Amino acid sequence: MDCIFCKKIEEKKECLFENELAFAFFDGFPVNKGHTLIIPKRHVKTFFDLTKEEVAAMKELADKVKEYLDKEYHPDGYNVGLNCGEAAGQTVMHCHMHIIPRYVGDIENPRGGVRNIIKGISLY
Numbered sequence: 001m002d003c004i005f006c007k008k009i010e011e012k013k014e015c016l017f018e019n020e021l022a023f024a025f026f027d028g029f030p031v032n033k034g035h036t037l038i039i040p041k042r043h044v045k046t047f048f049d050l051t052k053e054e055v056a057a058m059k060e061l062a063d064k065v066k067e068y069l070d071k072e073y074h075p076d077g078y079n080v081g082l083n084c085g086e087a088a089g090q091t092v093m094h095c096h097m098h099i100i101p102r103y104v105g106d107i108e109n110p111r112g113g114v115r116n117i118i119k120g121i122s123l124y
């Protein structure tokens with residue numbers, strides 16, 4: 001199968017942390033300093049395809065990634081997100097969790113965080 005994320009796992013390329021079921025690496029096109037992705041080792045499309053064990057493995061890596069990023073970059077907060085399906089903006093069809101460090105002043109008004117995604121289609 002031609003999947004860029006499966007290839008990273010196979011080649012153990014750019015691995016930041018891994019455990020039996022999950023793998024973490026820096027995003028190749030970071031939206032902020034330290035932007036990291038956590039993926040299941042099994043090729044599934046979205047969060048909703050994960051087993052409980054894979055979710056737990058990804059959470060374990062999320063905690064390690066946070067500890068690492070806190071030490072290296074001292075962010076002031078985080079956005080954690082999963083795009084599930086093309087309509088939601090997913091471009092790589094191997095499930096991945098975005099861990100995006102946030103810094104005071106990185107945008108003028110951060111209020112709303114991930115909720116800002118749907119501002120353009122807000123019904124209210």
Ligand code: AMP
Pocket residue numbers: 004026027028029030082083089090091092093
């Ligand atoms: P999404 O739009 O949620 O599917 O996110 C895909 C993410 O994968 C984006 O943040 C991209 O910057 C990132 N990405 C795409 N190709 C690569 C790559 N070869 N290595 C690392 N990250 C990548």
Ligand code: ZN
Pocket residue numbers: 003004005006007042043044093094
């Ligand atoms: Zn894959």
